[in-house]
Each structure stands twice: as C-alpha cells, then as structure tokens.
C-alpha cells in the first residue's frame with residue numbers, strides 16, 4: 001500500500017545517493033561504466049555477470065532493489081569481478097585490485113554508518129510479503 005511505496009521510494013533515494021557518491025570518487029573511475037567489449041574482448045569470456053556503477057543506478061531507477069541486501073549483492077559484483085579479471089602481479093593488475101578493495105571497504109563503511117537496521121528490516125518485510 002502507500003506506506004510500502006513510501007519506504008521503497010526512500011530506499012531508492014538512499015541507494016541512488018550512495019551510488020552517485022561512489023561514481024564521483026576518482027579512485028573508482030574504472031568502475032563507473034560497463035567494460036567496453038571492443039576494447040577488452042576477452043572480458044565477458046572471464047566475467048559471467050559484469051556490473052558497474054551506471055548499471056547499478058539504472059537498476060535502482062527501475063526499482064530492481066527492494067532491500068539494501070539485493071543492492072549490495074550487485075555492488076559487490078563490481079569489485080569481485082575486478083579481482084577476478086586482474087589476478088596477476090603486474091603493476092596494472094595490482095593497481096586495479098587496490099581500487100577494488102577500496103570500493104569494497106567504502107561500500108561497507110557507508111552502509112554501516114548510514115543504514116538504519118530497522119529500515120532494512122522493514123524492507124525485508126516488504127520483500128517477503130511480495
């Protein structure tokens with residue numbers, strides 16, 4: 001009912017705010033757009049489910065996330081994919097892995113500091129009721 005739509009609207013605002021802040025952080029430039037298949041043709045051979053910050057934003061706008069947990073699963077794909085695609089010891093791989101770990105830690109710190117656990121519980125109730 002209307003109260004549920006109010007909660008889901010507040011969730012979208014919360015998730016959009018986080019995603020936009022991450023997109024503005026220069027450390028995460030490589031994660032802002034889908035990897036270009038022309039430039040990196042082997043990427044989708046290695047990475048089964050590509051994800052990036054602009055796709056997260058589109059998913060939010062399309063009401064794909066009813067809980068913060070579902071958003072976190074896709075957000076975690078961004079840095080997990082980067083670790084998987086860049087495993088080597090060469091400096092470029094190490095560089096992008098450091099940024100992947102920085103993204104992981106930044107997402108978790110924001111959620112820990114800014115997500116009200118009661119709000120997430122209400123979102124879980126809505127998910128279970130659907």
Ligand SMILES: CC(=O)c1csc(NC(=O)C2C[NH2+]C2)n1
Pocket residue numbers: 030031035040081082083085086092093096
């Ligand atoms: C988004 C992402 O994970 C990404 C974009 S380019 C890249 N890696 C390289 O360009 C080479 C360094 N060793 C492969 N990783």
